[in-house]
Amino acid sequence: xxxxxxxxxxxxxxxxxxxxxxTGTSTDVGSYNLVSWYQQHPGKVPKFIIYEVTKRPSxxxxxxxxxxxxxxxxxxxxxxxxxxxxxxxCCTYAPSNTLVFGxxxxxxxx
Amino acid sequence: QVQLVQSGAELKKPGASVxxxxxxxxxxxxxxxxxxxxxxxxxxxxxxxxxxPKNGDTKYAQNxxxxxxxxxxxxxxxxxxxxxxxxxxxxxxYYCARDGGPDFWSxxxxxxxxxxxxxxxx
Numbered sequence: 501x502x503x504x505x506x507x508x509x510x511x512x513x514x515x516x517x518x519x520x521x522x523t524g525t526s527t528d529v530g531s532y533n534l535v536s537w538y539q540q541h542p543g544k545v546p547k548f549i550i551y552e553v554t555k556r557p558s559x560x561x562x563x564x565x566x567x568x569x570x571x572x573x574x575x576x577x578x579x580x581x582x583x584x585x586x587x588x589x590c591c592t593y594a595p596s597n598t599l600v601f602g603x604x605x606x607x608x609x610x
Numbered sequence: 611q612v613q614l615v616q617s618g619a620e621l622k623k624p625g626a627s628v629x630x631x632x633x634x635x636x637x638x639x640x641x642x643x644x645x646x647x648x649x650x651x652x653x654x655x656x657x658x659x660x661x662x663p664k665n666g667d668t669k670y671a672q673n674x675x676x677x678x679x680x681x682x683x684x685x686x687x688x689x690x691x692x693x694x695x696x697x698x699x700x701x702x703x704y705y706c707a708r709d710g711g712p713d714f715w716s717x718x719x720x721x722x723x724x725x726x727x728x729x730x731x732x
Contacts, residue, residue, distance in 0.1 A: 536718035551718040589655050593717040597669050604654035
């Protein structure tokens with residue numbers, strides 16, 4: 501199972517919105533609404549921020565939102581803040597009850 | 611509160627094995643699958659596999675099928691992940707991560723351990 505495709509980096513200014521894409525195939529992202537997203541600050545443990553494509557766990561800011569179209573899922577962060585600067589990873593269910601992560605995207609807040 | 615506390619850093623020689631533990635608290639241990647995720651230095655997250663603590667069923671990623679064994683001990687509420695025949699490519703941070711669905715496999719990881727750094731060097 502190949503890793504999902506994410507842009508290596510994205511950037512935005514404080515207050516702006518950015519979107520990170522996560523492209524899979526018709527057998528993973530395209531077939532199941534089981535995309536999750538994780539935020540990881542340098543040297544820290546990944547944090548769970550989106551599940552089942554669009555749902556936010558309790559305590560996660562509503563500035564984070566998820567969506568999906570076809571084989572591509574997206575994470576949008578609105579009202580960008582300095583603390584959002586981190587690496588972001590998508591993850592999805594893949595055939596035979598496995599998971600696959602994306603390669604990760606480094607978000608820089610300018 | 612829910613916690614996953616992993617064992618400490620390990621330094622191993624090539625060809626050796628390492629076992630990482632993940633001690634849980636704050637929830638019904640047998641009610642959630644446990645995933646293991648690897649992160650090599652400067653690299654992304656890589657899913658290794660899962661184990662169902664209720665019955666010991668496992669599923670490994672293809673890359674790890676020959677070298678990884680996952681087990682659990684319900685009496686101590688602890689999950690274990692063993693990597694055999696270590697090479698320098700296995701130098702990485704290893705995380706245990708609880709599957710989010712109580713009593714079913716949800717496919718997302720809601721609580722993570724703090725990570726265990728395994729260094730393989732001669």
